[in-house]
Amino acid sequence: MDTREIVTLPIAPIHKTRLISAGYKFVGDFTDVDVEQLSRGTGLNHSECEHLLNFITESKTFVPKSRLGSEIFEKEESDGRIMTFSEKLDEALGGGMQRGIVTEICGLPGVGKTQLCMQLACVVQMPEVFGGVEGEAVYIETDGGLVLERLTDIVAATVKHCRHIASRDSDPDIQNIVSSMAVDKMLAGIHVYSCHDNSQLLGTVELLPEFLKENRKIKVVIIDSVAFHFRHDFDDMSLRTRVLTNLAQTLIRISKTFDVAVVVTNQMTTRVHQGADKGSHIVPCLGESWGHACTCRVILQHENGSRRMWLYKSSSQPQSYTPFQITKEGIRDVAACEPQELMNQDYRDNTETDSSVDNPSKRQRLV
Amino acid sequence: MSILKSGLCVALNDEVLIKLRSNCIRTNVDFLCKDPEQIVNITGIAYKDVISIRNIILAKYSSMIVDGGDFYHSIIECSTILSSGIKSLDEILDGGLYSREVTEIAGDIASGKTQICLCTCGSTLTRGIQTVIYIDTGAGFSARRILQLTPNCSENFVSRVHVFDVTTIYELLSVLDKILALCKDGKLDFYKRLNLLILDNVASVVYPCLSNGNIVESQGLISLLSQKLKYIATGLSVAVLVTNNLVKGEHGKKVASLGRVWLNVPNVRLTIEQNDQYYKTTRKVMVTKNNRGKIGGSCTINFTEHGPIQ
Numbered sequence: 001m002d003t004r005e006i007v008t009l010p011i012a013p014i015h016k017t018r019l020i021s022a023g024y025k026f027v028g029d030f031t032d033v034d035v036e037q038l039s040r041g042t043g044l045n046h047s048e049c050e051h052l053l054n055f056i057t058e059s060k061t062f063v064p065k066s067r068l069g070s071e072i073f074e075k076e077e078s079d080g081r082i083m084t085f086s087e088k089l090d091e092a093l094g095g096g097m098q099r100g101i102v103t104e105i106c107g108l109p110g111v112g113k114t115q116l117c118m119q120l121a122c123v124v125q126m127p128e129v130f131g132g133v134e135g136e137a138v139y140i141e142t143d144g145g146l147v148l149e150r151l152t153d154i155v156a157a158t159v160k161h162c163r164h165i166a167s168r169d170s171d172p173d174i175q176n177i178v179s180s181m182a183v184d185k186m187l188a189g190i191h192v193y194s195c196h197d198n199s200q201l202l203g204t205v206e207l208l209p210e211f212l213k214e215n216r217k218i219k220v221v222i223i224d225s226v227a228f229h230f231r232h233d234f235d236d237m238s239l240r241t242r243v244l245t246n247l248a249q250t251l252i253r254i255s256k257t258f259d260v261a262v263v264v265t266n267q268m269t270t271r272v273h274q275g276a277d278k279g280s281h282i283v284p285c286l287g288e289s290w291g292h293a294c295t296c297r298v299i300l301q302h303e304n305g306s307r308r309m310w311l312y313k314s315s316s317q318p319q320s321y322t323p324f325q326i327t328k329e330g331i332r333d334v335a336a337c338e339p340q341e342l343m344n345q346d347y348r349d350n351t352e353t354d355s356s357v358d359n360p361s362k363r364q365r366l367v
Numbered sequence: 368m369s370i371l372k373s374g375l376c377v378a379l380n381d382e383v384l385i386k387l388r389s390n391c392i393r394t395n396v397d398f399l400c401k402d403p404e405q406i407v408n409i410t411g412i413a414y415k416d417v418i419s420i421r422n423i424i425l426a427k428y429s430s431m432i433v434d435g436g437d438f439y440h441s442i443i444e445c446s447t448i449l450s451s452g453i454k455s456l457d458e459i460l461d462g463g464l465y466s467r468e469v470t471e472i473a474g475d476i477a478s479g480k481t482q483i484c485l486c487t488c489g490s491t492l493t494r495g496i497q498t499v500i501y502i503d504t505g506a507g508f509s510a511r512r513i514l515q516l517t518p519n520c521s522e523n524f525v526s527r528v529h530v531f532d533v534t535t536i537y538e539l540l541s542v543l544d545k546i547l548a549l550c551k552d553g554k555l556d557f558y559k560r561l562n563l564l565i566l567d568n569v570a571s572v573v574y575p576c577l578s579n580g581n582i583v584e585s586q587g588l589i590s591l592l593s594q595k596l597k598y599i600a601t602g603l604s605v606a607v608l609v610t611n612n613l614v615k616g617e618h619g620k621k622v623a624s625l626g627r628v629w630l631n632v633p634n635v636r637l638t639i640e641q642n643d644q645y646y647k648t649t650r651k652v653m654v655t656k657n658n659r660g661k662i663g664g665s666c667t668i669n670f671t672e673h674g675p676i677q
Contacts, residue, residue, distance in 0.1 A: 065532075069528035070522055101506040256532050312476075315485070
């Protein structure tokens with residue numbers, strides 16, 4: 001690796017200029033060079049030179065890691081995904097939210113982005129016997145949308161659901177697991193960060209690897225919403241693009257390194273067309289480059305009074321529309337037999353208790 | 368060019384080196400730029416030594432002359448045309464992806480760039496013993512999808528693809544360097560049989576360093592990146608496939624991103640046309656640049672769950 005150019009290393013531009021004007025162009029040029037020599041040649045002080053030399057020596061031995069296609073295949077097949085509690089949504093997503101990628105949830109206000117996030121933060125903690133991944137969640141909220149009462153509702157429903165399944169099973173192990181499940185315990189498994197401006201959000205994401213290193217149980221990182229702080233305060237749009245693409249790459253790195261699912265929500269904005277095709281479209285915020293950066297994009301929509309998920313972008317699943325509903329218990333499938341009822345349904349009014357278990361079509365799949 | 372070092376040849380010993388350095392001749396370029404007689408005058412090194420150092424530097428760093436006929440034959444021998452796995456696409460590309468060329472697919476969000484990459488990857492894996500390197504910057508690689516897209520592709524085949532997860536341009540450059548070094552080394556079978564390198568997506572690693580107040584740095588990195596990709600393509604006879612985003616250019620027309628420097632880099636550019644009705648599996652692909660063939664050819668690809676419809 002002696003032929004690696006100095007320019008291609010992540011070194012401060014000012015140091016690069018100094019090194020190049022002193023004649024150092026390749027990593028190989030530093031063989032047998034000591035701090036004293038380097039300092040004389042470049043005019044940088046000793047500590048800077050020492051730092052540079054260490055960094056360059058390190059980069060010489062750096063071996064990029066690669067994975068075999070077959071390893072990835074096995075991982076894709078065996079990896080527990082994070083369910084949404086709606087079988088149809090899971091099916092459309094290829095079994096639930098995938099780990100190791102960044103999934104973006106877009107939608108107009110009130111369509112259920114936060115509800116879906118809360119559902120995920122809760123389901124990720126389900127024990128393996130019930131098809132969960134027994135993880136914990138990091139919840140980074142930016143717009144104060146995380147309502148604890150609502151979260152408690154969903155957590156309680158999940159615990160109840162597990163108890164219900166367990167009641168049909170006499171296996172003592174399952175009984176033990178179920179009796180250890182509690183609403184408080186599950187709430188404690190959701191680590192909430194509140195970010196009040198964009199620098200705080202960026203800082204939190206930058207420091208997240210440290211936190212994840214210490215808490216290996218975390219399987220999902222949720223940012224709700226990523227757009228909130230980036231929709232204002234930016235005069236320089238190219239700066240915003242740069243910051244956002246950098247954020248997206250950092251999130252992808254986090255998802256790969258720690259094998260977590262990263263789920264971010266995004267708001268919608270109106271794009272007015274110019275020229276011949278007059279009119280406007282409602283499109284996700286944050287621009288095109290951000291849209292390219294996320295691996296998977298789903299758009300939640302209202303359609304004829306009910307809700308549906310539009311799988312817009314995914315590298316492994318076909319685009320699709322999937323209806324879902326939000327009940328007191330959280331995200332659920334729409335039962336096929338009651339479309340009329342759904343037309344007038346409001347999630348707060350839905351007092352049907354535990355319909356998810358009584359009605360087989362609403363029951364989540366067990367592995 | 369590199370810094371002058373003792374050991375390059377007998378005449379260039381430490382003593383000579385110190386003399387040269389004290390007269391601000393530090394690099395090979397400094398040495399070559401100066402007249403030999405001038406060097407003798409200012410440093411007092413023997414004329415004979417200066418000439419021999421000069422000759423050795425020239426011999427070591429200049430490229431060899433090859434006559435056109437030999438060049439043609441050597442290229443014909445080591446070139447291959449890789450099928451993209453999509454018949455209509457191969458037709459507009461005059462057979463498929465050529466080794467020694469950089470092919471680019473530019474398209475909007477969810478336009479099927481990654482799908483074409485996965486398809487090409489699968490189709491290359493099922494033919495012979497060729498290997499593929501997939502550099503993934505957006506976590507879009509899916510082995511499961513390759514198997515779905517490619518008929519007769521089994522789990523054994525996908526073991527011949529190496530996936531590098533890369534999130535910054537610096538990582539990307541070091542991966543490319545490593546690949547070059549291993550290929551030149553020629554010890555590993557995998558790198559000897561390397562036929563295709565896929566970079567999906569180039570824009571997402573370049574964007575974060577673009578226009579960060581230091582235009583020299585960002586443009587420099589783009590040209591270094593393109594130089595390396597070109598070198599991998601021509602030097603190792605590998606087909607290189609990159610994907611890129613589309614941005615609004617002049618007059619509201621969509622063009623491939625990363626600016627004018629990058630526009631020259633790919634030998635062949637395919638543009639996936641904007642489709643207003645996104646909820647469709649068909650995409651229209653057009654050749655918008657081709658160094659060796661016709662441009663303007665287009666085809667429609669229908670991506671279904673089980674592979675493209677031929």
